[in-house]
Amino acid sequence: MRLTILGCSGSIPGPDAAASGYLVEAEGFRLVLDLGNGTLARLQAECDPFELGALVLSHLHPDHCADFSALTVLRRYHPAPPYDVRQRRLPVYAPLEAPARLANAYAPHEAERLRTDLTDVFDFRVFPPGQVRIGPFEVTAVPVAHPTEAFGIRLSHAGRTLAYTGDTGPCEVLDELAAGADVLLCEASWADAPDRPAGLHLSGRQAGELAARAGVGRLLLTHVPPWTEAAAVLAEARAAFPGPAQLVEQGAGYDV
Template identity: 55%
Template sequence: MRLIVLGCSGSGPGPESPASGYLVEAGGTRIVLDLGNGTLGALQRHLDPWSLDGVVFSHLHADHCSDFASLVVHRRYHPRPPFDPGVARLPVHAPAGAHDRFARAYAPTAAELAETDLTDVFTFHDLAAGGTCRIGTGADQIQVRAFDVVHPCPAFALRVEHGGRVLTYSGDTGACPGLVEAARDTDLLLCEASWPHGDHNPTGVHLSGREAGEHATAAGARRLVVTHVPAWYDRDELATEAKAAFDGPVEVATPDAVFEV
């Protein structure tokens, strides 16, 4: 598999990066994990959005899903679509309630919402803890398993598997066993680290750099990539924290970075 960082700024876009979004390529199958602010533009540097085979959302906070409204416009109103988007509808796998959440972002008034049905160009599938979705066909199929993690809204860590290789994406999470389970023996753990370690940090929201390293160690991950660092923190500082708690390779996500899995 190949992981391409579309955006990695935590809690919203920063001056150097869009918010959270990641392109995963495996054989002929291409999916995105989350589509935060600014990521659809970044996606177009790497891939024609019409080439996507699916979209998977870890959770429905705006910094992870707000560019879906722009993808709606792209699928509905592009003047030269390469195929009929109403026939080849794009699969969207997300926590329950995603259709209404996205419809409200696209159609903000009650009157518009009543007339908005995004299933003209998308198919929506609810993610559930322990559930699995499969995107693509044959040897190119990507499997994604969802694991409950701790966050102020329903949220999942995503375990992505293809050809015997495993990529785990933490999404947004506080310290919890679910992330360790999702990342068990993973080849690459793409893990959020949203603040320096300290007793003052709220519980059940995000991880520190040290906690990202601790979860990678507990899971037996082979490689750690730190992501979701807000613009007001130093990503190298958080990576240094992670290195103190994890003996394997530790890298930092940056826009347009490519990681082979």
Template identity: 55%
Template sequence: MRLSVLGCAGSVPGPGTPTSGYLVEAGGARVVLDLGSGVFSGLLRRCDPFDLDAVLLSHLHLDHCADFSALATYRRHHPEPPYDPSSRRLSVLAPGHAPERLAAAHAASRADLERLRLDELFDFTPLAAGRHRIGPVEVEVARMRHICEAYAFRLTHGGRSLVFSGDTVQCGELVELARGADLLLADAAWREQAGRADHLHMSGKEAASVAAEAGVGRLLLTHVLPWSDEQGVLADAVAEFAGPVELARPDAVYEV
């Protein structure tokens, strides 16, 4: 499997860094994990969006789904699509209220909201804990602990696996999903801090603790907030996890 980072900033874009978005390629399948602010541009540099097999949205905060509007516009208005998008709707696995939420973000008026039906272009599947198959790729889904409905994904192909935490606090559900994975792409928004609000994000140390308990092969830290001390986040994780640890970078590519 190949993981391409389209964006990795937390909450808002950083200088030259879009928010959450990743492209996974395996066995000829192309799957996008999240489509945050500015991510669509990076996707266009990697592949034709018409060649995608599925989009997985971990949750519906804008830093994880804002550029879904760009994808919808591209599929609806491209003058020379390789096929009729309404005849080959793109699979979207997302929280159950995604069709209404994403249509509202895409529409500029109430009339648009009534007219622009996203289910003409996309085949929405409500997320829940369980397993799915996207071509040759197996996807396991687990509910996470965030301030809204949120999920993590484990993608497996050819005996290799990667786990994307989405946004979550440290929890046993993520440890179980990540157990033995080759790579954990983990929310690590900040350093340890007293009085932090619950059910938002992990620190670098907490993400590393999950990686150590789950016995993953490699830890990739993402969703660091632009105002956080990213080198401190990395140092905290390195001190907690004995395996390889890196900060995700936009346009970086990782072989899993």
């Protein structure tokens, strides 16, 4: 598997930095995990968005799905798409409310809100229990701790595993999600402190402790907001996790 960072700024886009979005490739199949503010621009620098095989949204906060509206415009109004997009709708795996909420975000005005339907170009699918096959990937979605319905995502291919926390506070299911993963792509939104709100995000220390407990091969830290000192988050993670750990960078690629 090849992981490419479309954006990794936490909560909001940063200066010249897109929010959360990740391209995962194997056997010529392209899957995108999250499509936050600014990520469609980076995706176009990596590949033709019409070549996507599937889109997976961990949750519906804007920094993880805002560019879905732009992707809708592309799929509906490109003057010369490479195929009939209404015959090859893009599979979108997302929380239950995705069709309605994403339609609301796209609606041109209030009068159109309830009549806007995106299923002409997208095939919405709710995360099933257990494992599902998406292209060459075996994918498992696990509910995590966040103020909205949110999932951590585990992708396996050819004996290799990438675990992605999405946005989450500490919760027991993260150990299952990350167990033995070759790469853990883990949010770390702040430095550790006793007054951090529960059920929202992980600190650098908590990300490192998770990686250590789960026995992962490599820790990649993401979702650091522009107002957080990234070096402090990384230092916490490295103090808690004895393996290789680094902050991801927009545009960078990582082999899993």
